[in-house]
Amino acid sequence: MASAQFNTTPSRKTYDVVIIGGAIYGSAVAWFLSDNPDFDGSILVIERDPSYENSATAHTNSCIRQQFSNPLNVQISQFGAEFIKGFKGAMGNDPRVPELSIQSYGYMYLADTDEFADQLRTAQKVQLDQGAATQLMTPEQIKAAYPFYNVDDIKLGSINLVDEGYWDGGTVFEWWRRSARERGAEFLAGEVVSMSVSGSRVQSVTLASGDVIGCGKIVNATGPRGAKTAKMAGIDIPVEPRKRFTWIFTAEQPLDRDLPLTIDPSGVHFRQDGPTTYLAGGHSDYDPAVDFDDFTMDHALWQDHIWPVIATRIPQFESIKVTAEWAGHYDTNTMDHNAILGPHPEVENFFFLNGFSGHGLQQSPAMGRGTSEMLIYGEYRTLDLSPFGYERIAAGQKFVEDAVI
Template sequence: MRDPALTCADSWRATPTPSHRQEPSVSQRSFRTQPEHSSYDVVIVGGAIMGSSVAWWLSQDTDFNGRVLVIERDPSFAQCSTAHTNSCIRQQFSEALNVKVSQFTLQFIKDLRANMGGDARIENIGVQDFGYLYLADNDARAEELKAAQAMQVALGAGTRILTRDELAEAYPFYDLDDIILGSHGAVDEGYWDGGALFDWFRRKAIEAGVEYLSGEVTGVQTEGGRATSVTLSDGTQIGCGHLVNAAGPRAAFLSKMAGLDVPIEPRKRFTWVFSAANPLDRPLPLTVDPSGIHFRQDGPETYMVGAAPHDDIAVAPDDFHMDHSIWETHVWPHIATRIPQFEALKIVTEWAGHYAYNTLDQNAILGPHPELENFHFINGFSGHGLQQAPAMGRGLAELIVHGSYRTMVLSPFGYERIVTGTPFGESAVI
């Protein structure tokens, strides 16, 4: 039963608590309070991992020698989605393009030092391979997982299909009475230090000459089918050659300033870390339960759970209130049913964060708006953002500099599908 007392975990915690993530980094000292110039070739609104990825990739393109400004409303990054992520990566998607995007991140982080110029300060980032385990409780879902697994393996992933008997042998702690089969990522799926990548994107962008400004955009000026400038809350107006919307859960607010609509809203997601009175005898994969709840190992004797609220609706972007009733009435009963050893447990810590939720299809929107050709989206990742940031930032930088994708064709994520109401076909959304 839940103990309301909250204490700090004493373990090798895979994921730092939000209080750790919110500590200002060294590069926060590089934020300006006034822009150095009156106009910039690229203005990026939002300095978390998406905005910083775009900024860094722009700074590395030898064909680009323009000025880049990143405007961030909160230099502590205390409320951004990046700060509240559970920082996992997977290759188990139903669409090949999403698999390839995550595979690029895996390649990029594993050789991060070389990929960011050989800087001796940078350490390569590994993945704690506990793997994702999707459980199917009906024939249709089982067939979906089988088809996706075949595609993933063809692309080099280590996904395997496990029958109910094989699941019981590998993970005897599950109650599998309602389960037909599972899909498990055996390699390159699990926790990684996304916060470190975010920090290096930002630091290296600043060192390469990108300017970071502490300020809040309150207006976007347009003329002749282009965004021409942004206005800050203090009245400062800054001209732009290109404007990038990297505002995360606030993406729709920025878009409306330019007279544009984008189907993105802040959706709350809850995370709990708990210890069990009777810990499991082997690591717990990130289990995606048919209930929609997911849970995984988080330390030698601690575990992490994630879930959506009962009413999954848009919230204010500064609403981080925890709904404690969802734990008692929904989350804990489900995990204790799936894993009877979790009947007795104690919450260690808990927090709420936000998805930048794309209401059309829960996938990224990338690239320019068709009617405002220099207004670019890098939004709507709906929980996939951290693992997709390297490829998406690179792709948008290529569009801005070269007018087309040079490395990975990401056009299926373009805004055109929003206009036609044609969803990107990804079904593996958590």
């Protein structure tokens, strides 16, 4: 169905903005551009796989949280939450667009060491300063609120039950794409294989089909392939695809209340998925970059690591059955696990939207809006996202986010 929305040849020889990558970030930028009355240019979104089958967007667990260590990331998620809850209004109250909400069962971080507990306390202060509702919980408080947890080894928990949990990212993605197209943005099925760079600008991109397309500005929204795309412009970024695994399971004895998205000290995470289903995620200790097309499951990982962690933390989950599983990719910024955003200082019409390291979907409203502002005005008009700029990468100055799952 998605491929029917794509052209196979461009309708023009040149576009004001060419966006490489048509998943949630490419679609977000296209929509925010088309939504801004100060922009009347032409938009081309180029997507190599219109089915989106192996895109990071398709493999997401679609959650949002404010429990970050960096105040700007907290603000980004707060805008995201408001955008999600006001989505129908943001889309002009189009009667076709559904009302959306956030299933706010919260993220439950569990600390089993004094050091980790101190990190949660420090992060909570950052979050409270930004207006978040994060609560710290003693093991006794955790047990009283969620009797199913084994907290024998836990020193502290942290949870936020306001605007933190599951949201329908697929619907937002669908309507961004559909609305942008209805407003004139063109979506093209094709793969960019090279760029022509002259002086300080990318002049054109060449597709595998042989089509050459001129560009006023170019946006790299290619997810785990972001470094490959940047390389075409002669630019290096520390972004690589790393494999992340997801399992859906049912329990012989379902819990009597919603399961927060629980981040076990081991790094394994699990949450409520449907009324009687649960979701778990994790990765192996050996976590190298992988091939772009490597989505092979590691079945031993579930049996040897993921399930034992879950069953230890929630003894009621000793008898569970996996009903679905998949592997996806994080577009991991290996330098500081934060996004790389904005224009390149030398190739001035090349814009980054890369390296989200697992929290990309929830940041797409703020980052899509900010990128559109930079494309139109040459500056950020709402949230100042300049700390994510490429300059820090070139200088080796980390803009750190500690709360990475």
